[in-house]
Structure formats: C-alpha cells, structure tokens
Amino acid sequence: MQPPRLHWMRGRVDEGDGKPRTLEWIGIDDAGRTIARVVRVRGPLASGWRLYRAVALDAQGRVVELRPTPPAGAGWLACVGGQVVGRAALPLQAVRTAEAALGGG
Amino acid sequence: MTTTALEKIRNIGITAHIDAGKTTTTERILYYTGVSHKVGEVHDGTTTTDYMEQERERGITITSAAVTCEWAGNRINIIDTPGHIDFNIEVNRSLRVLDGAIFIIEGVAGVQPQSETNWRLADRYNVPRIIFINKLDRTGADFFRACDSLKEKLDIVALPLQLPIGIEDQFRGVVDLVGMKAIVWEGSELGAKFHDEPIPEALVEQARAYRQTLLDTALSVDDAAMEEYFEHGDVGVETLKRCIKAGTITGAFRPVLCGTAFKNKGVQPLLDAVIDYLPSPVDVPGIAVAAEEGQEESEAEPRRIKADPQAPFAGLAFKIINDKYGTLTFVRIYAGTLRTGDTVLNTTKGHRERVGRMFQMHADKRAELKEVSAGDIVAFVGLKDTGTGDTLAAPQDPVVLERMAFPVPVIDISVEPRTKDSVDKMTIGLQKLAAEDPSLRLKTDQETGQTILSGMGELHLEIIIDRLRREYGVEANIGAPQVAYRETITRAHTETYTHKKQTGGSGQYAEVKVTFAPLERNTGFEFENSVVGGAVPREYIPAVEKGIRSQSDTGVLAGFPTVDFKASLLDGKYHDVDSSALAFEIAAKACFREGMKKAAPVILEPIMDVEVTTPQDHVGDVVGDLNRRRGMIQNQESAGSTVIVRAHVPLKEMFGYISDLRSMTKGRASFTMQFHHYDPVPRNIADEIMAKSA
Ligand SMILES: Nc1nc2c(ncn2[C@@H]2O[C@H](COP(=O)(O)OP(=O)(O)OP(=O)(O)O)[C@@H](O)[C@H]2O)c(=O)[nH]1
Numbered sequence: 091m092q093p094p095r096l097h098w099m100r101g102r103v104d105e106g107d108g109k110p111r112t113l114e115w116i117g118i119d120d121a122g123r124t125i126a127r128v129v130r131v132r133g134p135l136a137s138g139w140r141l142y143r144a145v146a147l148d149a150q151g152r153v154v155e156l157r158p159t160p161p162a163g164a165g166w167l168a169c170v171g172g173q174v175v176g177r178a179a180l181p182l183q184a185v186r187t188a189e190a191a192l193g194g195g
Numbered sequence: 196m197t198t199t200a201l202e203k204i205r206n207i208g209i210t211a212h213i214d215a216g217k218t219t220t221t222e223r224i225l226y227y228t229g230v231s232h233k234v235g236e237v238h239d240g241t242t243t244t245d246y247m248e249q250e251r252e253r254g255i256t257i258t259s260a261a262v263t264c265e266w267a268g269n270r271i272n273i274i275d276t277p278g279h280i281d282f283n284i285e286v287n288r289s290l291r292v293l294d295g296a297i298f299i300i301e302g303v304a305g306v307q308p309q310s311e312t313n314w315r316l317a318d319r320y321n322v323p324r325i326i327f328i329n330k331l332d333r334t335g336a337d338f339f340r341a342c343d344s345l346k347e348k349l350d351i352v353a354l355p356l357q358l359p360i361g362i363e364d365q366f367r368g369v370v371d372l373v374g375m376k377a378i379v380w381e382g383s384e385l386g387a388k389f390h391d392e393p394i395p396e397a398l399v400e401q402a403r404a405y406r407q408t409l410l411d412t413a414l415s416v417d418d419a420a421m422e423e424y425f426e427h428g429d430v431g432v433e434t435l436k437r438c439i440k441a442g443t444i445t446g447a448f449r450p451v452l453c454g455t456a457f458k459n460k461g462v463q464p465l466l467d468a469v470i471d472y473l474p475s476p477v478d479v480p481g482i483a484v485a486a487e488e489g490q491e492e493s494e495a496e497p498r499r500i501k502a503d504p505q506a507p508f509a510g511l512a513f514k515i516i517n518d519k520y521g522t523l524t525f526v527r528i529y530a531g532t533l534r535t536g537d538t539v540l541n542t543t544k545g546h547r548e549r550v551g552r553m554f555q556m557h558a559d560k561r562a563e564l565k566e567v568s569a570g571d572i573v574a575f576v577g578l579k580d581t582g583t584g585d586t587l588a589a590p591q592d593p594v595v596l597e598r599m600a601f602p603v604p605v606i607d608i609s610v611e612p613r614t615k616d617s618v619d620k621m622t623i624g625l626q627k628l629a630a631e632d633p634s635l636r637l638k639t640d641q642e643t644g645q646t647i648l649s650g651m652g653e654l655h656l657e658i659i660i661d662r663l664r665r666e667y668g669v670e671a672n673i674g675a676p677q678v679a680y681r682e683t684i685t686r687a688h689t690e691t692y693t694h695k696k697q698t699g700g701s702g703q704y705a706e707v708k709v710t711f712a713p714l715e716r717n718t719g720f721e722f723e724n725s726v727v728g729g730a731v732p733r734e735y736i737p738a739v740e741k742g743i744r745s746q747s748d749t750g751v752l753a754g755f756p757t758v759d760f761k762a763s764l765l766d767g768k769y770h771d772v773d774s775s776a777l778a779f780e781i782a783a784k785a786c787f788r789e790g791m792k793k794a795a796p797v798i799l800e801p802i803m804d805v806e807v808t809t810p811q812d813h814v815g816d817v818v819g820d821l822n823r824r825r826g827m828i829q830n831q832e833s834a835g836s837t838v839i840v841r842a843h844v845p846l847k848e849m850f851g852y853i854s855d856l857r858s859m860t861k862g863r864a865s866f867t868m869q870f871h872h873y874d875p876v877p878r879n880i881a882d883e884i885m886a887k888s889a
C-alpha cells in the first residue's frame with residue numbers, strides 16, 4: 091500500500107460533549123508548509139439567519155462548502171490550496187484523494 | 196465463583212435465522228475449547244445445547260441453552276438461541292442480558308427474514324456483534340454476495356476481517372486481513388489441524404484492497420491510530436485490534452468472519468475474534484436503570500450500573516424453567532456479589548426473595564456455586580415469585596432495571612383435557628408453562644368456558660401441547676388454530692349513555708358522555724379525562740376507565756379484543772344518593788357497547804411476512820398460490836437456481852401451508868414467516884368471522 095506522501099497532523103478538534111473529535115487533518119510537506127487539508131463535514135450550523143445542514147470549516151473558521159444536506163457517503167472533504175478536490179466517507183480515503191490530486195509531483 | 200477477572204469474561208449469544216448453523220457452531224466451540232471430547236451433530240440428535248427431547252427429535256433449537264468454556268485464558272459464557280420465529284422470545288431475552296453476539300448468516304442465502312428480525316432485536320438492546328458467514332462449503336455459497344446482503348438488508352457497514360480461500364468443496368481456509376496471512380485447514384474432519392502460510396499469489400491483490408478498506412474504516416474511530424498510520428504508513432496488529440474492538444462496541448462497523456462450522460474450518464479464529472473484539476462486562480456502558488414512573492424516556496440519560504463486584508447487588512431474571520427439581524430462575528448479575536442464603540429485593544414486584552441455591556448451568560447440567568458476582572450468568576433455586584424481566588436488587592439500592600419487550604401472540608387454540616378429571620392438572624401445567632414463556636398467554640373464553648392458549652405460531656403451540664403431555668402427563672385435545680383477530684374503529688364518535696335503575700331501596704344512577712376515536716396501529720388503548728367542573732366526581736373517573744378497559748376485551752363486532760382507540764370522557768351526570776363507582780362502571784361498559792358500533796368498527800387480522808425459497812421451475816406455482824391466499828408479492832430475487840419470493844399474506848390463509856407447498860414443489864421449496872402488521876379484513880371475510888361468532 092502507498093504510504094502517505096505528506097506529513098499528516100491532527101488539526102482542529104471539537105471538544106463538545108466530553109469526547110474530543112478531530113475535525114480536520116492537515117497535510118504538511120517536508121518544508122513544513124500546509125499543502126492539503128481533510129475536513130470533516132458537519133452540520134447543522136446557524137450562520138446569520140440561515141441554517142446550513144452540511145458544513146466544513148477551515149482553520150480560519152471559513153465555510154469551505156455548504157450543501158442543503160450532507161451527500162451520502164461524504165463525511166469528509168479533501169482540500170488542496172483552499173479548493174475542494176473530492177469527498178470521501180472516511181478520513182483516510184479523503185487523505186488519499188487529496189494526495190492523488192497533488193498528482194505526480 | 197468469579198476467579199476469572201471481569202475483563203476476561205465474555206457473555207455472548209449466538210443468533211441467526213433458522214438452520215444457519217448456530218447449534219453446530221456452538222458444538223464446535225465446545226469441542227475446540229476442550230469442554231467436550233466428542234462432537235454431537237444436530238441431525239443425530241446428540242448436541243449439548245439441543246437437550247430437550249423435542250429438540251433432538253426435530254433437529255431444531257426451541258429453548259436457549261447456556262454453556263461455558265475457556266479460550267486463551269478467558270471464560271466465554273455462550274447462549275445458543277433458536278432461529279425459528281415461534282421461539283423468538285428466547286432470542287429476545289438472551290440478547291437482553293448479553294454483552295455481545297456472534298451473528299451467523301448462511302453463505303448461500305445471505306441475510307434471511309429472521310436474520311433481519313434478530314438483528315433489529317440486537318439493535319434494540321445495543322448488543323455489539325461480529326458476523327460469521329457460515330456454510331461456505333455448500334454449493335452456491337458466495338462470501339461476497341452474503342456481504343452485499345448484509346449491507347443492503349441490514350444497512351450496516353459490514354467490514355470483512357477475512358476472505359475465503361476457495362469456495363464450496365474447494366474451501367480451504369481464510370485470509371486473515373489483520374495479520375495479513377493465510378490460515379489453512381489440513382482436512383475437514385473434527386479437530387483438523389491448521390497452519391499459517393503466506394497469502395496465495397492469486398489472492399494478494401484482493402487481500403491488499405480489502406486490507407486498505409479495513410484500515411480506512413477501523414482507524415477512523417481512533418485518532419491516535421490515524422497518527423500512527425501517518426507516521427509509519429501502517430499500524431501494528433495491536434493497534435488495529437484495538438480500533439476494531441472500539442468500532443465493534445459502538446457499532447460504527449460490524450466485523451465479518453467466515454468459515455464452515457460443519458466442516459470444522461474457521462471456528463478457532465472466530466473464538467479469537469470473540470476475545471479480541473467483543474466486550475467484557477467492563478467494556479460496556481453498563482445496564483440502564485428504568486425511567487421513573489411519569490418521567491419521559493428522553494428526558495435525561497438513564498443511570499447506568501457498572502459491572503462492579505463491590506457495588507450493591509443488581510441482577511435481572513431473564514428465564515424461568517420448571518423441572519422436576521423445582522423452579523430455576525436464570526439471572527444475569529450486573530453488580531455486586533451474592534452468597535447462598537442471601538436475601539434480595541424483587542424491585543419489580545416489591546417483595547423479598549431468599550436465594551436458596553445457586554448454579555452454573557451447562558445446558559441441562561449444573562454445578563453448585565456458593566458465591567456469584569457481577570458479570571456472571573447463573574441460575575437460582577428457591578425464588579418464590581420472580582418472573583421473566585423482574586429485577587433483583589440489594590435493599591440498600593433498590594433499582595429497577597429496564598424491562599424487556601415481549602412479542603405479540605398471533606394464534607389461538609382451544610385446549611381441553613382428554614379426561615375430565617385432569618382439568619386441574621392441565622391448568623397447573625399450562626400455568627407453569629406460561630410462567631416460563633412470556634410469549635404464551637392463557638385465558639378462559641367468557642362464553643364457552645374453554646381454555647384458550649395464545650402463542651406465536653403453530654409450531655410453538657404444538658410444542659407446548661407436547662410438553663404438557665411429556666412433562667405434566669396430561670393428554671389434551673386441541674381445537675383448530677384460530678387467528679388472533681383484533682377489532683378497532685375507523686372514525687370518531689361521541690356517545691352519551693345513562694344508566695338508571697330503581698331497585699327497591701337505593702337506586703343506581705350514572706351518565707357518561709364519551710368520545711371514541713381511532714388511534715394509530717399498535718398504540719393499544721388510551722383513556723383521557725376531559726371533564727370540567729366536576730360533572731363526574733373525581734372518585735368515579737377510574738371506574739369509567741375500568742369499565743371501558745374491561746369491556747374492550749370483547750369487541751362489538753365479533754368479540755375480539757379492541758385495540759388502537761382512545762376514549763375521552765367529556766361530560767356526565769351524577770346523583771348524590773344513587774351514584775356509585777359501580778354505576779359509573781356499568782354506564783361506561785354500556786357506552787362502549789353502544790358507541791363503538793357507531794364508530795365504524797372493523798376487524799383486524801395479522802398479516803405475515805412470508806419468504807418462500809423455491810427452485811426456479813416452481814416459481815409460477817408458488818406465486819400463483821400466494822396470490823390465491825390473498826398474498827401481496829413484495830419481491831422476487833434469484834440466487835443461483837433458486838428463487839426467493841417475499842410476500843405479505845394474511846395469517847388466516849397460511850394454516851397448513853407447509854404441506855401444500857411441499858406437494859406443489861415435490862418437497863423442494865421451504866418457507867418461513869413472521870408477524871408483520873395488523874390490517875383490516877375484507878368485507879366478505881369479516882362477515883364470515885361475525886357469522887361464526889354470533
Ligand atoms: N454444509 C454445511 N452444513 C452445516 C453447516 N453448519 C451447520 N450445517 C447443517 O445445517 C443444519 C442446521 O444446523 P443447526 O446447527 O441445527 O442450525 P441452527 O442455526 O442451530 O438451527 P435452529 O436452532 O433450529 O434455528 C444441520 O443439518 C447442520 O448439520 C456448515 O457449515 N456447512
């Protein structure tokens with residue numbers, strides 16, 4: 091099996107109701123730069139006057155993507171350089187999706 | 196007794212559809228753990244857990260049986276349960292008290308109707324499960340199709356931990372995806388040797404792909420394991436096992452193993468998996484305490500009792516057996532320690548019980564114990580009045596544990612003894628049998644004085660009559676099985692009834708105004724008091740409810756119990772001298788009789804979920820016949836050369852189906868059925884039923 095190319099680290103964690111849940115994994119290159127991100131889709135989120143069903147927040151608390159309902163089997167978004175490059179049911183799958191999107195380089 | 200540390204105990208059940216191989220698997224487990232030195236076979240009537248005469252004669256499991264064995268330094272208490280839906284109460288009560296289960300499905304048929312029913316039961320009690328796909332040696336077996344049926348029919352994340360090596364008569368062993376190696380058996384005889392070897396070349400690619408899925412799924416429940424994976428590109432076996440166990444307990448995914456119990460392949464790794472992935476009594480959140488009367492279920496997280504031998508005693512009685520030595524009460528102990536002669540409180544019924552003797556059961560054999568504690572499943576002798584589902588607790592912490600839900604009996608038969616002088620003997624026998632079996636009800640017909648038995652199906656009642664003969668020496672005649680009809684109403688109606696009687700001295704006077712309204716199916720009976728301003732004095736309200744409730748046992752159309760309606764007492768009148776509780780009760784009964792007639796009453800009949808497995812060339816006959824029986828075909832699926840037809844058919848039309856099906860298909864088809872829902876009967880049949888009851 092292909093070992094991950096980036097160094098993946100735990101990002102933000104949700105401490106809600108006592109059980110910490112990792113909300114994102116951050117992919118860092120050898121130089122320590124953040125290259126990719128795998129973000130858990132959450133919801134619902136009240137923002138202003140709207141209630142969003144599915145959300146994924148990035149490190150700055152920005153909404154990465156919104157959907158009326160979370161698409162089936164897509165609990166995680168794979169992001170490279172602020173762009174959503176794919177979605178997956180499980181975090182490790184999303185990591186592979188992100189790395190695949192980085193291509194041969 | 197508990198010399199075994201709590202973390203080294205597994206209390207598990209084996210559950211599945213009929214004939215999936217539960218008893219055979221249990222028998223192999225007893226052999227491989229060294230409990231028995233020869234293996235019994237279901238078809239020879241020699242297994243340990245099928246010990247009742249009827250079980251041995253028929254080759255089926257009727258009653259659940261508990262056995263104990265040791266594996267790798269752990270103690271495993273196993274309850275083998277029946278698959279036939281008529282004995283579903285046994286699965287129900289066993290799952291209620293177990294910490295985990297092996298869920299067997301058949302390699303050819305995949306998920307079958309009772310697999311689904313039992314799966315939902317296990318869901319209800321949150322029982323962690325591992326799945327064993329059995330009978331891979333059989334022609335037509337397909338591991339991957341069986342896995343697909345798990346996903347489709349049970350809507351779960353089925354996570355293979357093994358892949359088969361070869362299939363049908365070529366089935367040799369399994370690829371172990373956790374250890375990434377092959378486990379191969381050298382024969383199919385009992386005790387066949389097995390060894391590890393490298394994964395066969397042809398399966399390497401497939402094994403890699405499945406291992407990746409295993410990692411993706413299992414590691415997602417544990418962030419530390421994810422980090423280990425990111426660091427090394429893989430994780431150690433211990434880490435992976437820890438993640439699989441965590442996900443198994445929460446139900447995030449369901450591990451799948453495979454083999455053939457009958458041909459002795461796959462049983463040892465299954466035992467390893469029980470130890471590695473199913474929880475010990477301390478790995479589960481603890482049994483929930485029942486919500487207080489009046490407290491909404493969802494209001495607060497229920498209090499949970501942790502497995503702790505030092506805590507005050509708490510246990511649940513889940514099974515009663517009357518045999519020649521007296522009454523055995525099976526108890527799952529959740530907390531505390533108890534010694535012979537101790538007294539406990541039956542908190543469900545509110546009285547004290549002294550525990551005479553205590554036993555570790557091994558099917559029908561027993562070993563006496565002087566002390567029992569948290570985590571144990573044992574049998575007590577000497578309890579006077581403790582029924583299935585009752586809580587036993589220490590007086591200093593009189594908790595009541597969550598109750599069990601019992602299935603609805605759908606078939607009635609009348610019974611009478613062959614000789615008049617054995618009436619009492621029969622009644623006592625039936626009462627004892629009913630005390631053992633909460634899915635069996637006993638009543639006396641108001642009009643005919645006959646004894647009526649209600650049960651889950653023809654087989655269930657047949658076994659009961661047979662036990663009455665063998666265990667209580669009573670030969671009984673039975674009437675033809677009758678459908679347990681119900682009645683209900685389809686529109687609301689308000690009725691006012693005045694009960695007035697002048698008998699010499701004081702008279703009787705009561706007037707009630709009641710609205711009868713239909714409720715949703717399966718809601719039973721509700722009573723509401725909407726009286727304002729004391730038109731009916733408070734002390735008479737319970738009499739009104741009692742009157743309606745008791746009258747509802749005898750429906751207005753054909754005398755069947757009336758269900759799914761609400762009675763609201765709106766108004767009434769009373770008289771200072773002549774009114775009494777009795778007068779209000781009489782008025783309420785009459786009001787029910789008059790009012791329900793005008794609320795568009797209907798008769799309801801049980802509709803069964805029927806699944807027929809038939810060879811391709813008889814599908815036409817089977818479907819045509821089901822249509823004639825007022826069946827609604829739900830779907831038709833083929834698996835190889837056999838076809839599975841699923842239909843909803845009224846129970847009334849299913850009596851004697853087995854013999855018709857046999858002659859129609861020359862004995863090559865089989866079927867199963869279980870209760871699905873109640874539906875109104877068509878007009879012509881209602882008329883027939885009413886004519887008969889008139
Ligand atoms: N070919 C084959 N037959 C099996 C296997 N396991 C069990 N059987 C046979 O299937 C039949 C039913 O097995 P049981 O062990 O009685 O099944 P069960 O699930 O306990 O059945 P109930 O308790 O009646 O629901 C018996 O004839 C067994 O010999 C297997 O792995 N392969």
Ligand SMILES: [Mg+2]
Pocket residue numbers: 217218219245255256275276277278
């Ligand atoms: Mg059995």
